[in-house]
Amino acid sequence: xxxxxxxxxxxxxxxxxTPRQNAVLxxxxxxxxxxxxxxxxxxxxARAANCSKESLYKWFGDRDGVLAAVVGYQASKVRxxxxxxxxxxxxxxxxxxxxxxxxxxxxLSGEASLALNRLAIGQASRADAKxxxxxxxxxxxxxxxRAGALLETGRRRGFLAYDDADExxxxxxxxxxxxxxxxxxxxxxxxxQEKDFKARARVAIGQFFKLYGTGAAAHATNARS
Amino acid sequence: xxxxxxxxxxxxxxxxxTPRQNAVLxxxxxxxxxxxxxxxxxxxxARAANCSKESLYKWFGDRDGVLAAVVGYQASKVRxxxxxxxxxxxxxxxxxxxxxxxxxxxxLSGEASLALNRLAIGQASRADAKxxxxxxxxxxxxxxxRAGALLETGRRRGFLAYDDADExxxxxxxxxxxxxxxxxxxxxxxxxQEKDFKARARVAIGQFFKLYGTGAAAHATNARS
DNA sequence: GCCGAACCGTACCGTACGGTACTATGTAAA
DNA sequence: TTTACATAGTACCGTACGGTACGGTTCGGC
Numbered sequence: 001x002x003x004x005x006x007x008x009x010x011x012x013x014x015x016x017x018t019p020r021q022n023a024v025l026x027x028x029x030x031x032x033x034x035x036x037x038x039x040x041x042x043x044x045x046a047r048a049a050n051c052s053k054e055s056l057y058k059w060f061g062d063r064d065g066v067l068a069a070v071v072g073y074q075a076s077k078v079r080x081x082x083x084x085x086x087x088x089x090x091x092x093x094x095x096x097x098x099x100x101x102x103x104x105x106x107x108l109s110g111e112a113s114l115a116l117n118r119l120a121i122g123q124a125s126r127a128d129a130k131x132x133x134x135x136x137x138x139x140x141x142x143x144x145x146r147a148g149a150l151l152e153t154g155r156r157r158g159f160l161a162y163d164d165a166d167e168x169x170x171x172x173x174x175x176x177x178x179x180x181x182x183x184x185x186x187x188x189x190x191x192x193q194e195k196d197f198k199a200r201a202r203v204a205i206g207q208f209f210k211l212y213g214t215g216a217a218a219h220a221t222n223a224r225s
Numbered sequence: 226x227x228x229x230x231x232x233x234x235x236x237x238x239x240x241x242x243t244p245r246q247n248a249v250l251x252x253x254x255x256x257x258x259x260x261x262x263x264x265x266x267x268x269x270x271a272r273a274a275n276c277s278k279e280s281l282y283k284w285f286g287d288r289d290g291v292l293a294a295v296v297g298y299q300a301s302k303v304r305x306x307x308x309x310x311x312x313x314x315x316x317x318x319x320x321x322x323x324x325x326x327x328x329x330x331x332x333l334s335g336e337a338s339l340a341l342n343r344l345a346i347g348q349a350s351r352a353d354a355k356x357x358x359x360x361x362x363x364x365x366x367x368x369x370x371r372a373g374a375l376l377e378t379g380r381r382r383g384f385l386a387y388d389d390a391d392e393x394x395x396x397x398x399x400x401x402x403x404x405x406x407x408x409x410x411x412x413x414x415x416x417x418q419e420k421d422f423k424a425r426a427r428v429a430i431g432q433f434f435k436l437y438g439t440g441a442a443a444h445a446t447n448a449r450s
Numbered sequence: 451g452c453c454g455a456a457c458c459g460t461a462c463c464g465t466a467c468g469g470t471a472c473t474a475t476g477t478a479a480a
Numbered sequence: 481t482t483t484a485c486a487t488a489g490t491a492c493c494g495t496a497c498g499g500t501a502c503g504g505t506t507c508g509g510c
């Protein structure tokens with residue numbers, strides 16, 4: 001299983017591409033965002049990037065290789081969320097969590113993210129879902145790691161209380177995203193109210209604290225009732 | 226906005242098909258589940274269903290018409306969840322909610338649901354996302370209606386307290402599903418633990434009551450601490 | 451028995467796409 | 481200048497698919 005080779009084997013050296021190749025991938029990504037997977041033909045990519053099909057096949061192997069490279073390229077661009085000096089105060093911690101929620105909503109709502117997720121999901125039925133696993137590894141896993149670190153910090157600081165970290169993460173993610181992601185993947189248009197990510201983030205984090213916050217947290221944020 | 230045309234316009238008479246046509250759609254659905262959208266070719270459908278391509282075009286117009294008909298066919302099969310005599314006691318209400326959560330997890334994890342969602346999402350980038358809106362209308366909307374009725378009952382009975390029904394629904398859905406749906410759409414395999422829908426449903430409903438339950442609910446179900 | 455409608459199976463057509471081969475151009479080293 | 485290499489551009493091939501046309505068969509109505 002080539003796609004699972006580097007799963008837990010260290011720093012995971014991902015192949016990096018030359019500037020020229022990155023420019024081609026950028027063109028391909030743009031093409032994908034504009035016209036969907038139907039627009040992402042080898043001839044189309046070559047035309048849009050002013051390169052030859054032969055070069056595409058030389059660099060990326062075949063069409064699937066190009067798609068995988070586009071996924072990797074976009075993932076490397078997002079470089080998810082800030083470095084994260086760990087917060088010391090409760091209000092700062094809460095602010096960090098809210099920022100995380102806001103960023104998450106913004107990233108998942110981005111056109112490139114939606115286009116790539118659509119592409120990967122569309123291919124997930126066949127061929128062992130290579131792209132799907134790639135997106136999961138490069139996208140969701142990064143998010144989970146960052147969220148996990150945040151939560152663990154909160155727990156050690158005494159702001160949060162939970163036994164099952166996975167359960168807490170699931171609740172956090174679910175409260176933030178809900179059916180947001182799938183709706184957008186299906187082409188649903190957001191109402192102007194739904195586009196207020198910051199407000200939604202605040203609500204979600206408030207709910208999360210109600211579930212997993214310690215007494216101090218509930219007191220400081222909700223005035224109890 | 227064509228996609229919002231029939232939103233609140235009444236009973237919405239959906240075209241129904243002959244038994245023979247339904248059998249063809251069943252074959253097509255089976256084909257889709259097995260091989261993904263690549264397997265869903267007009268020739269393939271005709272072969273699998275022992276019908277002629279000419280009949281397909283006569284009945285459904287074109288390939289997109291067949292896809293739309295398959296979506297409608299599956300949606301009409303699911304006939305989401307029971308009729309729902311409204312519960313009177315708190316424990317009964319909680320049980321209803323848990324059952325709803327369990328059913329929702331099972332339905333969304335079903336192979337047919339996943340295959341159709343993948344198909345619709347894969348096409349959502351192009352062509353105004355006709356299929357995507359169809360899935361949203363026939364799937365998500367039904368779920369939202371049923372959940373909304375449940376929640377409203379709970380509120381009227383005094384088991385729940387909320388101001389914003391949409392917010393409560395979002396929390397409920399998010400706590401139940403989380404990133405479950407998208408992960409499966411991307412081809413992720415569930416762990417055996419994650420396949421225990423009933424357990425997950427109980428946890429999610431417990432969390433939901435912690436957010437929106439009235440005092441009585443918290444007392445009766447959580448022994449308070 | 452005859453007729454017409456519906457329909458299956460197959461053959462067919464045009465097109466679009468993945469992938470390969472070949473030529474032309476530019477460029478850096480010798 | 482010459483040689484080797486990388487790459488753009490294009491032409492080409494095989495295949496697969498959407499869509500159409502047509503002959504043959506079944507079946508209900510008369």
